[in-house]
Amino acid sequence: NAGVTQTPKFRVLKTGQSMTLLCAQDMNHEYMYWYRQDPGMGLRLIHYSVGEGTTAKGEVPDGYNVSRLKKQNFLLGLESAAPSQTSVYFCASSWGGNNQPQHFGDGTRLSIL
């Protein structure tokens, strides 16, 4: 009964380093999403995917890349981390469509020094 699992839960990086955040879901959902959460700003969509092999830009895509090579996994990459990318990152998945709720992971807390 795992749902959506994010790895790692915490990470500290230095400016300029790269890293990949992994999201895995076991609900066979078609759609997957990456958000960032910053104080007072709610959640903002970074990138999303409507199926295996597809990705699309969200509201704040700059500085991030994603890949969806397998249906159950959605990877978020930071090629050259910047302090402005310090945030809490959430992955979500859903069946897709207008009235389908999204299921969220517990988040990855990322600090860029």
Added chain:
Amino acid sequence: AQSVTQLDSHVSVSEGTPVLLRCNYSSSYSPSLFWYVQHPNKGLQLLLKYTSAATLVKGINGFEAEFKKSETSFHLTKPSAHMSDAAEYFCVVSDPNTGKLIFGQGTTLQVKP
């Protein structure tokens, strides 16, 4: 374009008293609306959703919300607050074409003993 506005950034109630968290929406379509709750250091959990079947929607943990088209509102209520209700609450509208969620800024609910 869809948007939501949560009218209070912070609400404080005493345990056992009613809870009211206010949300107004803007949508070009008949909207799908959600309320999510986020407890500290956790992901978001779906409380309830409105998808035009009934204007009064019942959710988990005794919460409910009423869709009022004439007022473009979707306020969240609970008759009697419990200490465990202390959390961040997000009102959310769904984009009908992509299923993307548009989040409000969030309302922090404090419950005093």
